[in-house]
Amino acid sequence: MLVYMLRRVVQSLFVIAAMVVIVFFGVYLIGNPIDILISPDATLDEIEATKARFGFDQPIHVQFFQFLLQASQGDLGRSFVHGESAIGLILHYMPATLELAFLGLVFSVLLGVPIGIYAGYRSQRWQGRAIMTGTVFGFSLPNFWVGMLLILIFSVHLQWLPSTGRADTITVWGLQLSIFAPGGLKYMVLPALTLALYKASLLARLARAGTQEALLQDYVKFARAKGVSETRILFVHVLKNILIPIVSVLGLELGSMIAFAVVTETVFAWPGMGKLLIESITKLDRPVIVAYLMLTVLMFVTINLVVDLLYTWLDPRVRITAEPT
Amino acid sequence: MMDLAFRSLVFIAIVILFARALRGFEQQYFQGITAYISTGALGLFLFLAIFSPELSPQNPYDLAQLSIMDGRLAPGEVSSETGMPFYLGTDEQGRDILSGILYGLRVSLTVSVIATFFAMTIGVVVGIYAAWIGGRIESILMRMVDLQLSFPSILVALMLMAAFGRGLDKVVVALVVVQWAYYARTVRGTALSETQKDYIAAARCLGFSGARILLRHLLPNCLPPLLVISTIQIANTIVLESSLSFLGVGVPVTSPSLGLLIANGYGYMLSGQYWMSMFPGVALLCIVAAINLVGDRLRDTLNPRLQR
Numbered sequence: 001m002l003v004y005m006l007r008r009v010v011q012s013l014f015v016i017a018a019m020v021v022i023v024f025f026g027v028y029l030i031g032n033p034i035d036i037l038i039s040p041d042a043t044l045d046e047i048e049a050t051k052a053r054f055g056f057d058q059p060i061h062v063q064f065f066q067f068l069l070q071a072s073q074g075d076l077g078r079s080f081v082h083g084e085s086a087i088g089l090i091l092h093y094m095p096a097t098l099e100l101a102f103l104g105l106v107f108s109v110l111l112g113v114p115i116g117i118y119a120g121y122r123s124q125r126w127q128g129r130a131i132m133t134g135t136v137f138g139f140s141l142p143n144f145w146v147g148m149l150l151i152l153i154f155s156v157h158l159q160w161l162p163s164t165g166r167a168d169t170i171t172v173w174g175l176q177l178s179i180f181a182p183g184g185l186k187y188m189v190l191p192a193l194t195l196a197l198y199k200a201s202l203l204a205r206l207a208r209a210g211t212q213e214a215l216l217q218d219y220v221k222f223a224r225a226k227g228v229s230e231t232r233i234l235f236v237h238v239l240k241n242i243l244i245p246i247v248s249v250l251g252l253e254l255g256s257m258i259a260f261a262v263v264t265e266t267v268f269a270w271p272g273m274g275k276l277l278i279e280s281i282t283k284l285d286r287p288v289i290v291a292y293l294m295l296t297v298l299m300f301v302t303i304n305l306v307v308d309l310l311y312t313w314l315d316p317r318v319r320i321t322a323e324p325t
Numbered sequence: 326m327m328d329l330a331f332r333s334l335v336f337i338a339i340v341i342l343f344a345r346a347l348r349g350f351e352q353q354y355f356q357g358i359t360a361y362i363s364t365g366a367l368g369l370f371l372f373l374a375i376f377s378p379e380l381s382p383q384n385p386y387d388l389a390q391l392s393i394m395d396g397r398l399a400p401g402e403v404s405s406e407t408g409m410p411f412y413l414g415t416d417e418q419g420r421d422i423l424s425g426i427l428y429g430l431r432v433s434l435t436v437s438v439i440a441t442f443f444a445m446t447i448g449v450v451v452g453i454y455a456a457w458i459g460g461r462i463e464s465i466l467m468r469m470v471d472l473q474l475s476f477p478s479i480l481v482a483l484m485l486m487a488a489f490g491r492g493l494d495k496v497v498v499a500l501v502v503v504q505w506a507y508y509a510r511t512v513r514g515t516a517l518s519e520t521q522k523d524y525i526a527a528a529r530c531l532g533f534s535g536a537r538i539l540l541r542h543l544l545p546n547c548l549p550p551l552l553v554i555s556t557i558q559i560a561n562t563i564v565l566e567s568s569l570s571f572l573g574v575g576v577p578v579t580s581p582s583l584g585l586l587i588a589n590g591y592g593y594m595l596s597g598q599y600w601m602s603m604f605p606g607v608a609l610l611c612i613v614a615a616i617n618l619v620g621d622r623l624r625d626t627l628n629p630r631l632q633r
Contacts, residue, residue: 015472026488133359136621140613142564144571145587145606148594152603156595163595259477263568267591278572281487293484297476304475 008308012301019297020071024064027290067290076294077287081280086291090273094295096166097265097272101257103188104195104264105250112200113246116207117234123212131204138201143260147194147267154190162187164269191268195261199253203246210242217241248307255303259296329379336375340368346552347626354626363618370612374431381424382409386579391419400600414600416589422600425586426608432582433609436493437562440500445555447501448508453547455509456516457539467513473506482565486574496575500562511554515547549627556620560613567609583609 058066070077076086119131155163166187214220215238223233262274269275273292280288347354354360373380383390400414400422413422451470455463473481482499489495519525520543528538567584569575571591576582581589583605590601 011468023484026484129357133618136617137610137614140560140564140617141610142567142571142584142587142606142613144568144584145602145609148587148591148602148606152594152599156597256477259480262479262483263572266572277483278574281483281574289487296480300476 005309008305012305015301016297020068020294023290023293023297024067025060027286027293071294076291079280079285079288081283081285081288086287087295089288090276090291090295093271093273093276096270097258097261097274100188100191100195100264100270100272101254101261103192104257104261105199105254107192107196108199108203108253109246109250111196112203113207113239114235115200116204117211117238117242119204120208120211120215120238121230121234123208128208132208135201135204138204139198141197143194143198143263144267146197147191147264150190150194151267161190163190166271191264191270194267195257195264198260199257203249206246206249207242210245211238214238214241251303251307255300258299332375336372339371346623350626354622356622359618360622363615363622366611366615367619370430370615371434373427374434377427377431381421381427383421383424385420385424385428400604413604414598416586416601417593422586422604425581426583426605429581429583429586429605430608430612432493432576432580433563433566433584434612436496436500436566436576436582437559440497440504440562440566441555441559443497444501444504444558445508445551447505448510449512449544449547449551451505452509452512453516453539453543456513456520457535457543463513466509470506470509470513473503474510478503478561478565479568482569483572483574486569491574491577493576493580496566496569499569500566503565504558504562507554507558508551511550512547515550516543519543519546553620553624553627556616556623560616560620563609563613563616 067077074087078084079086079089082089115131119128122128122131151163154161166184211234219237220233223237228237258274261270261272262277264270265272265274266278276288277292279285280292355364378384385391400412401410402414403410404419409421411421411423413426415421416425451466455466482503485499485502486495489499525538525542528542533542563583566575566582567587570582570584571588573588576585578585586605587602587609590598590603590605593599593601594603
């Protein structure tokens with residue numbers, strides 16, 4: 001077990017190292033940030049001075065080692081546009097994305113699981129079939145288009161909810177969050193719903209499959225024989241049993257929520273790190289792009305590592321097949 | 326004319342291939358009204374995309390045909406100069422939205438189909454090779470697949486597009502990189518279970534070369550599950566491409582896909598001029614849903630064949 005864990009950790013470190021190299025040289029290929037930093041009528045001397053100030057006059061491998069040296073001290077450079085430390089900038093925008101992804105996840109569970117259980121319960125009837133077709137639409141709908149539609153309906157026509165932006169934040173546990181602020185939820189409903197729809201469809205399918213299987217089990221027959229109501233069977237007995245696969249999927253889905261938030265944040269002008277990334281890409285703000293990518297890589301590798309180790313801990317079969325190679 | 330003849334051939338070839346794949350399974354496939362509607366819709370969309378130059382009222386990228394006077398007309402209004410009706414309205418440059426959608430459909434479908442084809446080819450080669458060779462090479466290849474799949478596709482694609490810049494070919498490359506791992510994993514799984522079967526042992530006993538067994542015996546038997554995932558992957562690719570284009574890192578403005586059309590019209594949405602991004606969105610939704618529903622039917626239909 002210890003050997004497996006160690007090997008898994010070393011593997012993750014290797015992945016991070018590989019990604020550092022790929023990201024740095026990949027981002028280096030994106031245009032020349034100098035063109036944006038200085039005015040078009042700058043003299044040659046001014047261009048050279050700016051280049052030297054940002055270290056662009058060095059050969060690329062020197063720049064890379066400088067980057068490594070600074071990165072090991074937790075410094076991924078300064079944003080060309082904002083003039084702040086790139087890491088600090090990302091960390092500043094991160095809570096907005098995290099609270100959005102979290103609420104999206106909550107919505108997707110609240111929507112997807114009950115619908116899926118019902119579809120499994122009625123799987124042979126028209127209701128079940130209709131829900132299944134509906135879920136196909138759910139994950140066919142492009143994220144950004146759903147967002148636009150929701151804005152059109154709820155903001156432009158009905159004027160129930162604000163279309164874009166984020167409420168003023170309050171500090172909770174040292175984080176700048178808007179979810180607990182007065183009126184904060186109002187701003188979050190539409191983007192979180194947009195983010196949730198795709199996952200809700202997937203969860204509904206998962207829950208449906210689980211429910212269909214669970215309904216055939218003896219404990220359901222027994223509960224029915226005992227005279228337990230169908231609602232109680234579904235939402236107590238069946239639900240408990242299908243939660244295991246759902247919960248294990250959710251861990252990984254939080255990561256992909258954060259990634260997909262890039263699109264949703266752009267639609268809703270939500271000041272999260274996804275929007276920051278897109279803006280940095282259009283403005284060729286290299287340090288911010290690199291910092292975003294490094295942080296997400298780190299986040300994903302950590303999530304995957306934790307999930308893997310939890311699996312091995314929970315399910316001995318994985319451990320046995322993973323050991324001899 | 327050559328071009329038109331070629332495109333007609335492509336369309337006929339797709340229909341024939343689809344019919345052949347279903348041969349003997351029509352009964353199982355055409356169950357319920359959804360199967361008919363989605364298959365019909367998919368056929369229609371393919372037709373529209375392939376023959377868009379002939380079908381669309383104007384060439385939306387020929388600036389000579391556009392008039393700025395017709396800018397942002399609501400659906401149903403007519404051109405002030407030519408009297409041509411705009412059934413779905415126009416965009417800010419006086420471009421007919423209907424024509425834009427037909428051409429955009431073409432770009433979206435072409436990009437996704439080409440990307441899916443290359444991704445599938447790479448995935449099949451890697452997957453079958455890994456399953457066949459085994460040992461250290463297999464585990465290295467599969468670690469690469471795991472690594473690739475552990476990152477969400479949109480993030481990887483975004484990263485690549487950020488590095489490459491905009492362009493049709495670059496979008497295709499990014500989409501291939503994002504997808505190949507799915508195919509590799511699926512093919513390896515199928516190939517592993519297929520190599521255990523008697524016909525492979527029989528082929529080995531007959532002294533056939535490894536290459537012959539791989540290509541003539543193993544490969545054909547790994548294809549049916551691929552048909553299903555490639556259908557669904559084409560739909561995913563269309564959505565992914567449109568998301569990239571919406572974010573402004575996808576296809577170039579000179580050949581807009583549906584996603585870019587939606588992005589262009591987005592600014593006017595809040596002022597009530599919904600048609601510029603609404604109709605391309607409806608088209609996008611319909612084609613992706615049609616492909617997914619067809620994929621769903623195909624999976625249900627072809628599964629018994631896999632278990633046989």
